[in-house]
Amino acid sequence: MALIITDECINCDVCEPECPNEAIYQGDSIYEIDPSRCTECVGHFDEPQCQQVCPVDCIPLDPAHMETEDQLMDKYEKLTTLS
Known part of the structure; x- marks a missing residue:
């Protein structure tokens, strides 16, 4: 799933x-x-980089955008082939 900033x-x-x-x-x-x-x-790093640097821990998973690891990898591949 995607992340969200609260x-x-x-x-x-x-x-x-x-x-x-x-x-x-x-x-x-x-x-x-x-x-x-x-x-x-996914496709870039082992962990979400925004979560790693956020000083107030306000970037959780977004329950409105549920995705599997495979779906995230497919999205990564589409995004990187468009670049």
Whole structure:
């Protein structure tokens, strides 16, 4: 499943540059994650990089976008072949 940034976000700017899929962007009030681009870093890293650097631990799994590891890998492959 994709990740989501919760209202606890403090807009510290550390997550956006860590995302290898450019899924994180500045929203109206906090950073947001485009679920169509989020692979939880599958294909790039062993763990989601945004979660690793977030100082307030506000990037959980998004229950609205459930995906298997295989689906995340398929999304990664599609995103990297478009680049």
